[in-house]
Amino acid sequence: MSVPYKLPVLDEESSLKLFFKKALPNSNTNETIPDDLYDIGKKIAKKCGGLPIALRVLGGLLSTKPVVSWRTEMEKMDWGSEGQECSAIIGTSYDDLPFALKSCFMYFAAFPEDYYIDAIPLLQMWVAEGFIPQQENKTLEDTAEMFLEDLVQRSMIQVSKRDHCCGFIQYCRIHDLLHDLAIRKAREENFLVVFPKVDGARRLAIHDTEPSGELMASAVSNLRSLWCHGRAPNISLFTRLKVLNISEYDYYEPNKFGRLSLLRYVEGHLGVHEEDKDYFGKFIGGMRFLQTLHLEDEIDCHDLPDFVWNIKTLRHVLLPIWSLGPPPSIDLTNLQTLRGVRPRESWVAQGSPKLPNVKHLEMGVTAQDEVQWDAIVTLLNTMKHLVVLDLFGPDIPLKIIDMRHFLFRCCLTDLALEDTNRGDEDEEQRAQPRNQIVLDVGMLPKYLIRLSLKNIKFSEDPFPVMEMLENLRYLHLDGSKLLVRLRCSARGFGKLEELDLFSLTGLEEWEIEEGAMPMLKKLFVTDCPCLRVPLGLQYLTVLQNLNWVRNETSRTEEHEICSICKHIPNLNIWVM
Incomplete structure (x- = not known):
């Protein structure tokens, strides 16, 4: 048996740097920290024992407080006994959350450990649960996004992936210690439990197991939300459900659906046999308060019945295949x-x-x-x-x-x-x-950020028009076979960060003037067999990643690319 490796803790200097980065997120890193704040930081570093999670969470907590109150906040904290400071800090950060944010935080107990959580459905579930208050001039989803950003700022939640153009959170996750806290608090508040505990549950999460009908029967009367990250039970039992999320594909017989009229959020792999399609439509159409209908790709379900579109509360409809849209003249104000x-x-x-x-x-x-x-x-x-x-x-x-x-x-x-x-045109049409x-x-x-x-x-050449889009950060151009020449002029594409050129089989020349694309970080060139290596690549001084995929490359051509692009840290030339 190998000896477990003990991760080293941060030294005092690194601890202070991490703490102040979280506690003063808007300050310049070169600014001098005032002596009184620096003294507080040193005490924190010592109390946190150099543990990054404790430093981040405590720094996130104090970032929500005026700096003049930091010492008072520190003195009010119960640091716990020796060796338990980290748990005490995390518990204090939870206690400091506003009421609505506590519910949003406890919701993370529904997901398995180390799970990458899709942020958009998460926000929609918060809305469906009624956690999000209506704010003037904001949609509920906008406020929910602010709540998630608040949890991130407090280091209660980690960002796994942001949209690199618009900056919004795409995926998030929760640290193991904070996940344990969410599960514990959710259980204490009778907010949510994880199977096999089901008695009295209002919200139930099932992870990687298939529950027995006998166990599930005891949860019928109170259950409002159900997440299944494995095989789902007979959902017709739960007539008071508001949220239903099923991640594993299965076919459902008509008697497994029931009449769940209170559902507000439905997401998952709900397969139905051809002969049961009408019943499935009635199942969806009977949800008088439905807000989100998100049917995953595996489902074999065609057009929704028209009466489904009569649900006035619909906010988000995501279907896996090209179903008929809403009927004529119907009013879906909330969609x-x-x-x-x-x-x-x-x-x-x-x-x-x-x-x-x-x-x-x-x-x-x-x-x-x-x-x-x-x-x-x-x-x-x-x-x-x-x-x-x-x-x-x-x-x-x-x-x-x-x-x-x-x-x-x-x-x-x-x-x-x-x-x-x-590829389906005859010879005359191709000409x-x-x-x-x-x-x-x-x-x-003119305000486009992403264009595909x-x-x-x-x-x-469309570039003379595209390069005038002042906010464009991502451009994907694929399969435009008639293009022979592209030109990027000086100062064109001023904010572009990523450019993809795919399957431009007729493209022969690409001119890049000095000063063009000054912010470009990623460039992908794939299946452009006639394209000569543009000398202007040398002007792209901030380019970090270049992937050039060709059907064939001579040694001379490969040497030319490497010579022109020697300033690019990640250069990959692929031959298909």
């Missing part, structure tokens, strides 16, 4: 997310659905149908608050790409367009493809 749907032809004749507050729209046209594109245009003309737009389908027309007349042009920050009509696009100034919303364009038939 913010609509993903995985296709338009109805009837929208053009009878009026598109009223979706005034949708911020995230993902929609697809499944066949070459001009009427469906017209229906999408009709819908987009009614939307004012759209932030994320993801559209795909064959032969995307200019009236979609030219967005200067849409009301959301000052809100949209994330745009993805994919033309699915590729003169339909829907050739010449990008013009003003077509793209796949198989768009640009007949001229």
Whole structure:
């Protein structure tokens, strides 16, 4: 048996540096710390024993207090007995949380240890549970995001991944010691328990096991929320459920659904057999207070019945395949997310659905149908608050790409367009493809941060227009086979951080002027077989990662890339 390795603790200097980084997050690292604060920091470092988790949590706690009160706050703390200071610090940080934040923190007990938690569904569950108060001029989801950031600032929660363009939290996790605290507090408050304890549970988490019906029967009367990170029980038992989250795929018979009319949040792998589709639709449609419907990719479920769209409380609908969107003229004022749907032809004749507050729209046209594109245009003309737009389908027309007349042009920050009509044209169409696009100034919303364009038939270089987007940080250009030349001018793409050039099979020349793309950190070039190595790569002085994937590379060409790009720390040349 090997001897366990004992992790070293931080010395005094490192402890002070970590503490002040958390306690004074907005200060300049070169600023001199006042003597009185420095003395407090030294006492903290000693009390925390050099443990990083204790220093971060205590620093996060004091970051929420005026610095003039730090000494008083320190004197009020019960440090516990020798060797238990860390637990005492963590407990104090929990006690300092506002009431609503305590509920949000205890919610982390529902997830397994070391679990990477998707932040967006987490916030939606907080809303469904009623933890989030309504604040003026803010959506509940916006306030929930502020709550999560507050827990991060206090070091109660760790950020696993942030969106590198917009900065919002994508995934988070919780330290083992804090996870234990969340489980303990949740049990003490009768807030949530982890299986196999079920008696009297209001919220129940099942991790990697399949509970027996006999055990679960004792939880029927009180259960309001159920998370299954393994096989789920018969959910028809729990008629008072508000939150249902099932992560493991399984097929469900009709008698396993029941009439769960109080559900507000449904997420998971809820497979149904073909003959049970109507029953499943009634199961969803019977949820009078449903806010979030998130059906995972494995589900084999087609169009939702129209009466599902009559649920006025719907806020987020995420479907795994291209189901029919809402029926014509229906009013869904609360809806913010609509993903995985296709338009109805009837929208053009009878009026598109009223979706005034949708911020995230993902929609697809499944066949070459001009009427469906017209229906999408009709819908987009009614939307004012759209932030994320993801559209795909064959032969995307200019009236979609030219967005200067849409009301959301000052809100949209994330745009993805994919033309699915590729490789099916006959010889004549390949010589003169339909829907050739010449990008013009003003077509793209000027506040875009992320732009992804796949198989768009640009007949001229689009970079002179794209590089004028002052906030653009991520650009993905894929499959535009007509492009022969690209040019990045000096001072163009001023904030771009990542550029992907994929499958530009006709691209021969890429000119990069000195001063272009001054913030570019990542560059991916894949399947551009005719592209000559641009000499201007030497001007990209902050570039950290270059991945160049080619079908074949000569030694001379590889040497040329290495010579031009010798200043790039992570340079990878791949031959497919």
